[in-house]
Amino acid sequence: MSHSPADHExxxxxxxxxxxxxxxxxxxxxxxxxxxxILQSLQSGEWKPGAAIPSEMDLAARYRVSQGTVRKAIDELxxxxxxxxxxGKGTFVAxxxxxxxxxxxxxxxxxxxxxxxxxxxxxxxxDCRRLRASADVARALTLRTGDAVLQVRRVLSFAGVPTIxxxxxxxxxxxxxxxxERLSEYRGPMYALxxxxxxxxxxxxxxxxxxxxPDPAQCELLKISMGTPLLSVExxxxxxxxxxxxxxxxxxxxxxxHYRNELN
Amino acid sequence: MSHSPADHExxxxxxxxxxxxxxxxxxxxxxxxxxxxILQSLQSGEWKPGAAIPSEMDLAARYRVSQGTVRKAIDELxxxxxxxxxxGKGTFVAxxxxxxxxxxxxxxxxxxxxxxxxxxxxxxxxDCRRLRASADVARALTLRTGDAVLQVRRVLSFAGVPTIxxxxxxxxxxxxxxxxERLSEYRGPMYALxxxxxxxxxxxxxxxxxxxxPDPAQCELLKISMGTPLLSVExxxxxxxxxxxxxxxxxxxxxxxHYRNELN
DNA sequence: CAGTGGTCTAGACCACTGG
DNA sequence: CAGTGGTCTAGACCACTGC
Numbered sequence: 001m002s003h004s005p006a007d008h009e010x011x012x013x014x015x016x017x018x019x020x021x022x023x024x025x026x027x028x029x030x031x032x033x034x035x036x037x038i039l040q041s042l043q044s045g046e047w048k049p050g051a052a053i054p055s056e057m058d059l060a061a062r063y064r065v066s067q068g069t070v071r072k073a074i075d076e077l078x079x080x081x082x083x084x085x086x087x088g089k090g091t092f093v094a095x096x097x098x099x100x101x102x103x104x105x106x107x108x109x110x111x112x113x114x115x116x117x118x119x120x121x122x123x124x125x126x127d128c129r130r131l132r133a134s135a136d137v138a139r140a141l142t143l144r145t146g147d148a149v150l151q152v153r154r155v156l157s158f159a160g161v162p163t164i165x166x167x168x169x170x171x172x173x174x175x176x177x178x179x180x181e182r183l184s185e186y187r188g189p190m191y192a193l194x195x196x197x198x199x200x201x202x203x204x205x206x207x208x209x210x211x212x213x214p215d216p217a218q219c220e221l222l223k224i225s226m227g228t229p230l231l232s233v234e235x236x237x238x239x240x241x242x243x244x245x246x247x248x249x250x251x252x253x254x255x256x257x258h259y260r261n262e263l264n
Numbered sequence: 265m266s267h268s269p270a271d272h273e274x275x276x277x278x279x280x281x282x283x284x285x286x287x288x289x290x291x292x293x294x295x296x297x298x299x300x301x302i303l304q305s306l307q308s309g310e311w312k313p314g315a316a317i318p319s320e321m322d323l324a325a326r327y328r329v330s331q332g333t334v335r336k337a338i339d340e341l342x343x344x345x346x347x348x349x350x351x352g353k354g355t356f357v358a359x360x361x362x363x364x365x366x367x368x369x370x371x372x373x374x375x376x377x378x379x380x381x382x383x384x385x386x387x388x389x390x391d392c393r394r395l396r397a398s399a400d401v402a403r404a405l406t407l408r409t410g411d412a413v414l415q416v417r418r419v420l421s422f423a424g425v426p427t428i429x430x431x432x433x434x435x436x437x438x439x440x441x442x443x444x445e446r447l448s449e450y451r452g453p454m455y456a457l458x459x460x461x462x463x464x465x466x467x468x469x470x471x472x473x474x475x476x477x478p479d480p481a482q483c484e485l486l487k488i489s490m491g492t493p494l495l496s497v498e499x500x501x502x503x504x505x506x507x508x509x510x511x512x513x514x515x516x517x518x519x520x521x522h523y524r525n526e527l528n
Numbered sequence: 529c530a531g532t533g534g535t536c537t538a539g540a541c542c543a544c545t546g547g
Numbered sequence: 548c549a550g551t552g553g554t555c556t557a558g559a560c561c562a563c564t565g566c
Contacts, residue, residue: 027562029535055551066537071552079343081528087552088544105527205527210518211475211493229475229493235527254474261525263369263469263499264345291543293554319532330556335533351533352563 034063035073042082042093043240049095049195053083056091082203096202097192104191105205105237108257110158118159126221127153128180130172137169140236140247148172152183155221162222163257166250174200174245191237200245205237209259218251231259298327299337306346306357307504313359313459317347320355346467346504360466361456368455369469369501372428372521382423390485391417392444394436401433404500404511412436416447419485426486427521430514438464438509455501464509469501473523478515486517495523 038059047053056074060067074091077083084092096104102120109115130150138145149169156164170178175198186193194200212232219226231252236244252259302323311317320338324331338355341347348356360368366384373379397405397413407413413433420428434442439462450457458464476496483490495516500508516523 031535057551068538069536072535074552085552086545088546088550090545090551107525107527207525207527209473209495209523209525211495211516213477213491213493227477227491229477231473231475231495252475259473261371261471261473263371263471295554321532332557333555336554338533349533350564352531352565354532354564 030065031069031072031076034059034065034070035076037063038073038077039082039240045199047093049093049201050097052090052092080203095192096189096195102189104189105202105235107207107259107261108164108231108252108254109260110257122157122160123154123184124157125152125154125180125184127151128183133169137247141169141171141244143171150175150178152180154183158257161253161256163253164250165218165221166248168246168248170246174198201239202237202245203239204242205235208234212251214251222251222253224253228253228255230254233259294329295333295336295340298323298329298334299340301327302337302341303346303504309463311357313357313465314361316354316356344467359456360453360459366453368453369466369499371471371523371525372495372516372518373524374422374521386421386424387418387448388421389416389418389444389448391415392447397433401511405433405435405508407435414439414442416444418447422521425517425520427517428514429482429485430512432510432512434510438462465503466501466509467503468506469499472498476515482515486515488517492517492519494518497523 038053041047041053053059054062056067056070059070059074063070074083074085078085078091081094084094086092110118128150130148132146133141133143133149135145137143137149138147141149143149149172151167151169153165153167155162156166175194178198182193182197183190191202194202210232211229213227214222214224214230216226218230219228222230224230231250231254233248233250233252235246235248235250237246237248238244302317305311305317317323318326320331320334323334323338327334338347338349342349342355345358348358350356374382392414394412394414396410397407399409401407401413402409402411405413413436415431415433417429417431419426420430439458442462446457446461447454455466458466474496475493477491478486478488478494480490482494483492486494488494495514495518497512497514497516499510499512499514501510501512502508
């Protein structure tokens with residue numbers, strides 16, 4: 001029993017005999033199983049966003065494995081931004097509510113490159129209503145057509161200039177009780193509100209980008225002239241386990257800002 | 265001397281006494297120094313793209329450190345896509361010439377999501393000439409205005425439909441001898457040609473994206489009607505040590521394709 | 529079968545944080 | 548000072564590759 005750790009709360013690393021009972025024997029390293037267990041605790045809310053998780057030694061004892069194995073599991077969670085390590089202090093559950101990285105998923109930056117030069121964004125909620133999901137919205141959120149969804153439309157302005165017009169759709173269930181008032185009162189990132197008020201933590205997202213010409217109503221809201229091309233950014237944001245929890249369709253002005261992306 | 269490895273080719277981990285002689289004492293972990301040494305060998309061409317680098321044991325012996333330390337260094341290089349590990353075979357210098365990931369940096373995909381559905385792209389070189397760098401091109405490539413650069417203009421077509429029109433600029437020095445013939449003859453990714461023929465390996469890139477309306481000449485080349493909005497994608501690609509070696513300005517059609525981006 | 533990368537362990541020591 | 552994460556080591560064994 002070289003690395004089959006223990007008995008009560010511990011995983012098995014053996015091929016084909018462990019809890020991974022499936023068609024593929026699917027050998028899974030111990031640290032991956034530990035990662036899975038930690039992930040479960042994160043999802044279940046055992047450790048809340050912003051709070052510290054147990055120390056590596058504690059987790060090692062809990063799962064009956066060595067510190068090094070726990071470390072490797074946490075390394076991966078940290079690489080996925082699910083957790084933040086701080087030397088001398090501990091490991092903390094990542095959150096959207098801190099570090100003044102106001103918009104973690106927003107890749108639009110001013111052309112001068114300095115995000116801080118324009119101060120905090122002004123956020124105006126144009127509309128906020130409950131309705132039934134259309135076919136495409138339902139598909140994106142893995143709901144059924146007609147299920148209850150919350151739709152929000154808002155404009156973001158930087159340095160007083162309307163720059164982003166976005167619609168977003170949230171599944172009605174998890175976001176029961178969300179109102180325009182709550183949204184407009186709240187200081188800080190929307191995703192932080194989702195975290196603290198609804199226990200929904202956005203972890204990953206995917207964006208599909210196109211160039212479009214806006215219609216008159218959209219031009220009106222962004223105070224731009226007809227014919228100005230805009231970036232159309234459709235985002236699907238997911239919680240743990242890639243469960244989609246938000247669909248967002250944004251129109252970005254790109255005459256004073258641009259979408260910045262790094263490729264590796 | 266707990267982890268000060270050795271004498272002849274080995275680094276020092278001590279703060280302020282090592283080769284990192286600078287203003288900041290800058291403690292640097294051993295594995296970072298090893299990573300730096302491996303990086304040097306990659307840059308210098310000691311190990312060519314596609315070839316295997318020495319085994320972890322060999323490197324450990326060479327640098328007089330433990331295998332675990334070499335491993336951690338290689339882990340980071342692998343995470344940065346500079347190197348590829350293959351269990352049972354070895355660790356290989358990454359290259360653009362394999363794996364049929366035809367365009368490693370191209371994020372434009374067909375709306376159906378299946379990159380393979382449209383077969384290999386058709387590439388038509390419109391123009392290829394040597395000229396003197398304008399101010400903005402020179403700045404992007406860290407050259408001086410008026411320095412020799414090579415400019416290439418081409419159209420990429422997918423399933424017979426012209427989809428991308430791009431101009432690219434390369435520094436004249438490193439790419440001496442590159443001609444339109446070499447480019448059009450070559451099968452495979454352009455970056456693979458750069459690697460094998462000019463020893464320039466693109467490692468990282470940054471893109472700035474905007475929505476634009478093309479001018480008549482551009483519409484002509486892409487065979488689209490006036491007023492069709494396009495994605496403007498400016499890319500700066502770098503070799504090792506973030507030295508910029510290519511400026512690319514592309515116009516992407518987004519009526520049948522879209523730019524896909526993942527956020528973490 | 530030998531050689532490679534991949535996992536796991538146990539223990540030592542270092543650097544940082546806060547009381 | 549004790550507690551945390553961070554580094555380094557040495558050794559064992561596993562999984563995969565190719566001869």
